[in-house]
Amino acid sequence: MDTKEEILKNVNTLFAQKGYSLSMSDIAKSVGIKVPSIYNHFTGKDEIIWTAIQIEVADFFEFMDMELIQINATPSLERLKLLFYSIIQYFAYGDKIQFWRNMSLISNLELRKNTNALICDMENNMYKKLQMIFIECLPDKKTEYENIEDIVLFYFLMIKGLLDVMITHQDIQFELSTYIDKIWNTYWGLISRA
Amino acid sequence: MDTKEEILKNVNTLFAQKGYSLSMSDIAKSVGIKVPSIYNHFTGKDEIIWTAIQIEVADFFEFMDMELIQINATPSLERLKLLFYSIIQYFAYGDKIQFWRNMSLISNLELRKNTNALICDMENNMYKKLQMIFIECLPDKKTEYENIEDIVLFYFLMIKGLLDVMITHQDIQFELSTYIDKIWNTYWGLISRA
DNA sequence: GTCTATATGTTGATAGAC
DNA sequence: GTCTATCAACATATAGAC
Numbered sequence: 057m058d059t060k061e062e063i064l065k066n067v068n069t070l071f072a073q074k075g076y077s078l079s080m081s082d083i084a085k086s087v088g089i090k091v092p093s094i095y096n097h098f099t100g101k102d103e104i105i106w107t108a109i110q111i112e113v114a115d116f117f118e119f120m121d122m123e124l125i126q127i128n129a130t131p132s133l134e135r136l137k138l139l140f141y142s143i144i145q146y147f148a149y150g151d152k153i154q155f156w157r158n159m160s161l162i163s164n165l166e167l168r169k170n171t172n173a174l175i176c177d178m179e180n181n182m183y184k185k186l187q188m189i190f191i192e193c194l195p196d197k198k199t200e201y202e203n204i205e206d207i208v209l210f211y212f213l214m215i216k217g218l219l220d221v222m223i224t225h226q227d228i229q230f231e232l233s234t235y236i237d238k239i240w241n242t243y244w245g246l247i248s249r250a
Numbered sequence: 251m252d253t254k255e256e257i258l259k260n261v262n263t264l265f266a267q268k269g270y271s272l273s274m275s276d277i278a279k280s281v282g283i284k285v286p287s288i289y290n291h292f293t294g295k296d297e298i299i300w301t302a303i304q305i306e307v308a309d310f311f312e313f314m315d316m317e318l319i320q321i322n323a324t325p326s327l328e329r330l331k332l333l334f335y336s337i338i339q340y341f342a343y344g345d346k347i348q349f350w351r352n353m354s355l356i357s358n359l360e361l362r363k364n365t366n367a368l369i370c371d372m373e374n375n376m377y378k379k380l381q382m383i384f385i386e387c388l389p390d391k392k393t394e395y396e397n398i399e400d401i402v403l404f405y406f407l408m409i410k411g412l413l414d415v416m417i418t419h420q421d422i423q424f425e426l427s428t429y430i431d432k433i434w435n436t437y438w439g440l441i442s443r444a
Numbered sequence: 445g446t447c448t449a450t451a452t453g454t455t456g457a458t459a460g461a462c
Numbered sequence: 463g464t465c466t467a468t469c470a471a472c473a474t475a476t477a478g479a480c
Contacts, residue, residue, distance in 0.1 A: 077269075089463095157351065217411035220414060239407065285475085
């Protein structure tokens with residue numbers, strides 16, 4: 057792997073741990089080079105972080121697209137559950153939740169604005185795709201189409217809320233998988249009867 | 251107001267903006283004193299931040315207790331809605347969402363552990379109190395007691411998810427109040443039919 | 445209680461040798 | 463492409479005068 061890729065890979069971990077306050081020396085140390093060498097690949101710290109963020113968002117986007125294709129193979133009723141668990145697992149792996157959290161808290165205003173705009177774009181795109189999945193998966197239910205919008209919104213909220221819980225409980229003993237099951241069952245129970 | 255209070259008040263804003271990476275000179279400048287003067291009131295940066303966090307969590311706790319008392323005056327069915335809007339408004343005021351977000355992302359491991367433990371304690375306490383409100387407010391519904399637990403869990407998740415959206419959309423044009431109404435109506439619609 | 449002066453380390457970034 | 467050397471600015475923290 058070339059140095060540039062190596063830098064970006066390590067910045068992923070460092071940004072998750074320290075957010076925008078990660079230092080150039082942190083990066084250099086993790087890669088095994090000296091600080092000035094970094095400037096041969098990037099113009100500065102902001103460019104490195106912004107690149108890492110763009111890659112991570114694109115990665116998640118790609119992951120979601122792959123998942124949406126894959127779930128076509130499963131029975132309609134199972135798809136939403138499968139997708140839910142996949143998304144949670146994506147963020148649970150490594151430090152991804154912390155990474156995404158730090159994205160929205162960057163103290164550099166311009167960088168944060170760009171980042172949040174990127175996240176919103178991605179979410180709106182996902183929102184539309186999810187809506188189609190929902191319409192497909194809940195055809196025999198009495199759910200009106202206008203309600204589907206709200207139910208998709210809730211699907212997002214549930215995931216966001218769950219990720220928040222996972223952050224807060226990161227350092228303490230916690231039966232996560234039971235908790236996740238409970239949440240899904242509640243959600244499914246609620247929308248099935250709606 | 252004495253200097254110590256003034257420091258803590260300003261640290262509240264600074265921590266919301268910069269998180270753990272706020273600097274002693276940031277604090278000094280905001281209060282209008284020199285850095286060494288801060289050490290006459292606190293042993294160091296960690297103590298200041300930890301104190302500010304404890305105060306904020308206690309403040310929220312107190313706020314919730316006051317709200318729980320106040321809503322007794324409203325009709326049973328309106329209580330949960332009123333409480334929902336109150337909580338959202340609490341966090342929407344000033345930089346409180348950012349403050350709470352930064353709490354869970356402190357790069358100092360020990361401080362973060364203590365902080366998250368504090369948050370969990372507070373939430374567990376709130377959880378129990380909310381459960382009682384729910385049992386009181388949904389007596390004529392066919393909701394079984396075991397379901398109430400899950401519905402309260404969802405009440406929390408919905409709020410957490412909504413706060414996440416508010417963070418992501420902080421810098422862009424966004425019809426927040428419409429969005430909030432939509433979420434509440436969906437939630438209420440779902441649990442009313444359950 | 446607040447200050448000046450200072451210690452000691454770290455930050456992001458650049459110049460220029462190899 | 464990587465390095466050493468260097469920079470000015472900043473960090474947390476302390477000693478000691480007033």
